[in-house]
Structures are given as structure tokens and as C-alpha cells.
Amino acid sequence: MSSSLASPNSLQSVGSLRYRPALARNRRNQLFTAVATICAAVAVLPLILVLIYVLIKGGSLITLQLLIGLPPAPGLGGGGIGNAILGTIIVTLIASAIAIPVGVGGGIYLAEYSRSGPLARFVRFGTNVLAGVPSIICGVFVYGLIVSTRLFFDQSYSALAGGIALAVLMLPTVIKTTDEALKLVPDELRWGAIGIGASSFVTIVRVTLPAAFSPIATGVVLAIARSAGETAPLIFTALFSPFWPEGVFSPIATMSVLIYNFAIMPYEVQIALAWAASFVLVLMILAANLFARWLSRLAQA
Amino acid sequence: MVGLVLLGILFTVLLGSRDAISAYGLSFLVTSDWDPSADRYGAFTAIYGTIVTSLLALLIAVPLGVGTAIFITENLIPLRIRQVLGVMVELLAAIPSVVLGLWAIFVMEPFIRPGLTSLHQLLGWLPFFSTEPQGPGMAPAILILVVMILPIITAIARDSLQQVPIELRQAAYGVGTTRWDAILLVILPAAISGITGGVMLALGRAMGETMAVTMIIGNSTNFSWSLLAPGNTISSMLANQFGEADGQQVSALMYAALVLMLLTLVVNMMAQWVVRRLSLKYS
Numbered sequence: 193m194s195s196s197l198a199s200p201n202s203l204q205s206v207g208s209l210r211y212r213p214a215l216a217r218n219r220r221n222q223l224f225t226a227v228a229t230i231c232a233a234v235a236v237l238p239l240i241l242v243l244i245y246v247l248i249k250g251g252s253l254i255t256l257q258l259l260i261g262l263p264p265a266p267g268l269g270g271g272g273i274g275n276a277i278l279g280t281i282i283v284t285l286i287a288s289a290i291a292i293p294v295g296v297g298g299g300i301y302l303a304e305y306s307r308s309g310p311l312a313r314f315v316r317f318g319t320n321v322l323a324g325v326p327s328i329i330c331g332v333f334v335y336g337l338i339v340s341t342r343l344f345f346d347q348s349y350s351a352l353a354g355g356i357a358l359a360v361l362m363l364p365t366v367i368k369t370t371d372e373a374l375k376l377v378p379d380e381l382r383w384g385a386i387g388i389g390a391s392s393f394v395t396i397v398r399v400t401l402p403a404a405f406s407p408i409a410t411g412v413v414l415a416i417a418r419s420a421g422e423t424a425p426l427i428f429t430a431l432f433s434p435f436w437p438e439g440v441f442s443p444i445a446t447m448s449v450l451i452y453n454f455a456i457m458p459y460e461v462q463i464a465l466a467w468a469a470s471f472v473l474v475l476m477i478l479a480a481n482l483f484a485r486w487l488s489r490l491a492q493a
Numbered sequence: 494m495v496g497l498v499l500l501g502i503l504f505t506v507l508l509g510s511r512d513a514i515s516a517y518g519l520s521f522l523v524t525s526d527w528d529p530s531a532d533r534y535g536a537f538t539a540i541y542g543t544i545v546t547s548l549l550a551l552l553i554a555v556p557l558g559v560g561t562a563i564f565i566t567e568n569l570i571p572l573r574i575r576q577v578l579g580v581m582v583e584l585l586a587a588i589p590s591v592v593l594g595l596w597a598i599f600v601m602e603p604f605i606r607p608g609l610t611s612l613h614q615l616l617g618w619l620p621f622f623s624t625e626p627q628g629p630g631m632a633p634a635i636l637i638l639v640v641m642i643l644p645i646i647t648a649i650a651r652d653s654l655q656q657v658p659i660e661l662r663q664a665a666y667g668v669g670t671t672r673w674d675a676i677l678l679v680i681l682p683a684a685i686s687g688i689t690g691g692v693m694l695a696l697g698r699a700m701g702e703t704m705a706v707t708m709i710i711g712n713s714t715n716f717s718w719s720l721l722a723p724g725n726t727i728s729s730m731l732a733n734q735f736g737e738a739d740g741q742q743v744s745a746l747m748y749a750a751l752v753l754m755l756l757t758l759v760v761n762m763m764a765q766w767v768v769r770r771l772s773l774k775y776s
Binding site: 456477 | 501502557558560561564582584585588590591592598599698701702708728731732743747750754757762
């Protein structure tokens with residue numbers, strides 16, 4: 193390519209600049225490119241397979257009856273997952289009602305009031321550690337704290353216990369995103385607000401929080417989506433129920449526990465319901481993720 | 494508040510396991526009897542299962558994840574396709590583990606069983622492949638763990654690769670390296686501590702992962718070296734037995750939960766330490 197620019201003699205003395213595919217380093221280059229391509233393909237393959245199976249197997253089963261019915265007794269046909277859909281929504285709402293105020297409050301404390309005090313350092317460290325605690329341990333914790341002690345009105349397993357377990361799980365995500373989002377708000381905004389005489393509380397509520405709204409909302413939506421799909425903390429806190437929800441102090445059905453319970457049953461009908469519940473759950477979670485992605489793009493614009 | 498919750502968790506689990514700790518002491522960790530009717534408990538089967546499944550899953554997932562991360566960060570293919578790939582890997586992380594478990598039971602396990610059977614026939618003289626695969630077992634559990642931790646490794650490896658200053662790459666190209674010489678000799682070494690941190694986080698996640706593993710590992714409390722036999726992990730044992738346990742068994746399970754918590758705590762703290770070392774290097 194470049195040989196037309198320079199005289200042939202000078203090129204020969206430094207060797208050709210032409211690309212030679214047979215060189216060992218160029219061969220190695222192509223080999224590694226192929227390997228990386230295969231890696232990416234293998235990594236994406238399970239997602240595509242799982243999505244296809246859930247969409248085809250689950251989607252083909254969806255009927256109105258299935259969305260509003262109750263699960264059948266083992267061995268019988270028909271029925272639906274209506275109570276589990278409602279239960280997932282209730283438990284997730286309870287978890288959000290606890291985790292969002294506490295988490296956002298904690299994040300505000302970290303970012304606005306105590307950026308690098310010893311307590312803030314401990315809380316940040318604790319948040320990171322809590323984020324790594326396996327979800328089943330959250331279930332064991334709530335079982336020991338609430339279920340086995342019958343803390344609420346002498347009820348053992350309850351929707352509320354399940355919600356609290358999920359809230360423990362959501363908390364670190366919410367705190368971290370609030371903290372990081374508030375740190376990104378320029379200090380000039382705070383100085384401006386304080387300069388015209390606002391108290392620090394008013395500054396946070398009227399200026400800083402609105403400025404950081406969409407990254408916080410993104411984190412919250414992702415945390416809700418993740419907790420909606422969690423099963424491990426619910427198995428022995430919210431338990432399961434074949435009936436419609438009977439209030440927050442009784443056991444409640446959720447889609448994730450339904451999938452777990454029904455997948456290991458030897459009945460075709462129950463397994464089909466598990467696929468259908470997977471379909472609904474995956475659709476809800478993917479929708480929430482895409483919504484969060486849209487929110488964060490809104491923040492960048 | 495967070496600190497309180499964290500201390501609360503530790504306190505509850507410690508309190509619950511007090512009986513078992515005083516009854517079995519440290520021999521709980523190395524014996525493998527698990528007999529609720531005789532109240533004899535040893536968690537070695539579950540601890541072996543936890544460590545073996547998560548380490549082997551890591552061994553498979555790390556090359557795949559780092560390879561994918563390189564593929565996404567390099568300009569081998571147009572930006573749009575890379576972005577779509579990145580989004581897809583992130584969505585993979587959003588799929589609930591119980592759905593992956595369902596898929597593993599009905600789709601993946603029947604699909605890989607012939608392969609595992611021939612593995613048994615070829616390498617059956619090794620203790621790790623000494624049993625006939627009969628459905629649920631450690632090997633399918635390892636594979637589903639790979640699927641679950643791949644997105645974490647890929648995401649963190651991608652972020653670490655993107656943080657490597659562009660000057661390093663320019664300098665490498667400037668002295669005439671090929672693309673992959675630059676990646677392997679300059680960029681990867683610069684990003685290695687971030688990637689290591691991500692790998693440790695993934696290890697913690699794999700150890701604590703419950704649902705998909707519980708559904709596919711077979712939940713056997715009998716110890717076996719074989720990866721093709723049904724096994725158990727601490728978290729799957731908790732998920733499987735906690736609901737129906739009473740008396741001493743609850744305490745023994747709490748003890749197992751404590752062991753799991755300490756294991757993941759150590760791994761996660763090491764991960765944080767490694768990540769902090771990275772940020773010191775480039776800021």
C-alpha cells in the first residue's frame with residue numbers, strides 16, 4: 193500500500209510494510225480474535241436459549257383463566273397462578289415500602305451529612321458486606337428474628353416476613369445508588385441553595401434530591417426487579433399458599449416460590465404452571481430492566 | 494441502620510447455632526454424617542459441595558467472561574452490535590435464578606447427560622467421575638453456576654478494561670504490537686486487579702447461590718467425591734431442609750449458615766481489598 197510513496201530501495205532495507213498473514217504474530221492475533229468471538233457467543237447462548245424456552249413454553253400456555261385462577265390440587269388439571277402474581281406484587285411492595293425510605297435516607301446521610309466520618313466509613317463497608325451476603329442467609333435471619341419468635345400477632349410465616357427479608361436484600365443496592373447519585377450532584381447547586389438562605393434539609397429535599405432523581409430511580413427499579421425474582425429468602429418466610437392472599441400476616445404465594453415448588457413435582461399440570469409463571473416473571477423483570485435503562489438514558493440526556 | 498441489620502444477622506445466626514456449636518464443635522466441619530433421626534450432624538458434604546461447585550464454575554466462567562469482555566471492549570465489530578451484546582449479558586444477570594433452575598432441570602440436564610455419561614465411561618477410574626450420571630448432580634449444578642456468574646465477571650472485566658488509560662494502548666500500538674500483543678502484554682496486566690476483584694465477587698456469589706443449584710444438584714446428604722453424583726451445598730441444604738427442620742436440626746442448619754456467611758464474608762472482603770488497590774493505582 194505504502195510502497196508507492198517511498199522508493200523501493202529504502203523499503204527493502206527496513207523490510208516490507210505489507211501485512212503478512214503468515215507471520216507468527218499475525219496468526220496468533222487471528223487465533224485470539226477467534227477465541228474471543230467464541231467466548232462471546234458461548235456467553236450469550238444461554239440467555240437466548242433460556243429466553244426462547246421460557247417464551248415458547250410459557251407463552252403458549254398463557255390464557256386468561258391461567259392469569260386469574262388458583263393453582264389446582266396435585267393430580268387435577270386446569271387452574272392458574274393468579275394468587276402467585278398478586279402475591280409477588282404484594283410482597284415486593286412491602287419490601288419496597290421498607291427498603292426505599294430507609295435506603296434513600298441512608299444514602300442521603302452518607303452523601304450529604306457525613307462523607308468521610310468513621311460512622312460513614314463503617315456504614316459504607318457494611319453496605320458492601322451486606323450486598324455480598326447470600327440471599328438465603330437473609331431468609332435464615334428473618335426466620336430466626338420474626339418467624340420462629342412469632343413476633344407479629346403470634347403468626348409464624350407471613351407475607352410481611354417475606355417482605356422484610358426482601359427489603360434486607362434491596363437495602364444495600366438502594367443505599368449505594370443514592371449515595372453515588374448524590375455525590376455526582378455538583379456542589380455549586382448546594383452552595384446556591386444555601387446561599388439564598390435555605391436550610392440544609394430544604395436544600396436536600398428541594399434541590400439535591402430532584403437533581404439526582406433519575407439515577408436513584410434507576411437503582412430503585414433495578415433493586416425491585418431483582419427482589420421480585422428472588423426465591424431463597426421467601427421459602428421459609430412467606431412460605432406458600434394455594435389460596436388468595438389473606439392479609440399480610442398469613443403465608444402468601446409468590447411466583448418464584450411457585451416455580452420452585454411446582455418444578456420438582458411429578459405432575460405435568462404443575463410443571464406447566466411453573467413454565468407459565470416463569471414467563472410472567474421474566475417478562476415483568478425484563479420490562480423493569482428496560483424501563484431502568486430508559487430512565488438512566490433520560491439522566492444522561 | 495445497615496450496621497444494625499448486619500449485626501442483627503450475625504447475632505441471630507450465632508444465637509441460633511449456639512446449641513450446635515457447643516454440641517459438635519469444629520468436627521462439624523469435617524464429618525459428613527447428616528442424620529436428623531439420630532441428631533448427628535456434620536456438614537462436610539455440603540462444604541465440599543459449596544467449595545467444589547463454586548471453584549469449578551469459576552474455572553470455566555473466568556476465561557469465558559474475560560474473553561467476552563475483551564470482545565465487547567475491542568473494536569472488532571461495529572459499536573452497535575457490541576452494545577447489544579453488552580445489554581444481553583446484563584439481561585442474563587436479571588433472569589431470576591429459579592427460572593434458570595427450571596430451565597436446567599428440563600432442558601439443560603437432559604441435553605448434557607449423554608456427554609456426562611461418556612465422560613464417566615472414559616474417565617471412570619478417576620474418583621471425580623466414578624459414578625453413573627442419573628439426572629441431578631454436581632456437574633449440571635456447576636454448569637448452571639457458570640451461566641449465573643458469567644454476567645458478573647463480564648461486566649466487571651469490561652469496566653476494568655475500559656478504565657485502562659488510552660495512552661497505554663497508544664504506546665503499545667506505537668511500538669508496533671499487534672492488537673492481541675497489546676491486549677495480552679499491556680492492557681490485561683493493567684486491568685488485572687480489577688478483574689481479580691470481579692472474580693472474587695463472582696466467587697462469593699457462586700458460593701451463596703441457592704435456587705438454581707438446589708433444583709439441580711440432587712440434595713443428597715451422602716458424601717461422594719464424584720462430580721456426576723448428586724450432592725449438596727450449604728445454601729441448597731438450607732433451602733431444602735430449613736422449612737421442615739425442628740430442634741437440634743435447626744441449630745445445625747444455623748451453624749451451616751454461619752459457616753457459609755463467614756466464607757462469603759472473607760471472599761467479599763478480599764474482593765473489596767483487591768478493588769481498592771486498583772483505584773490507588775490509577776487516580
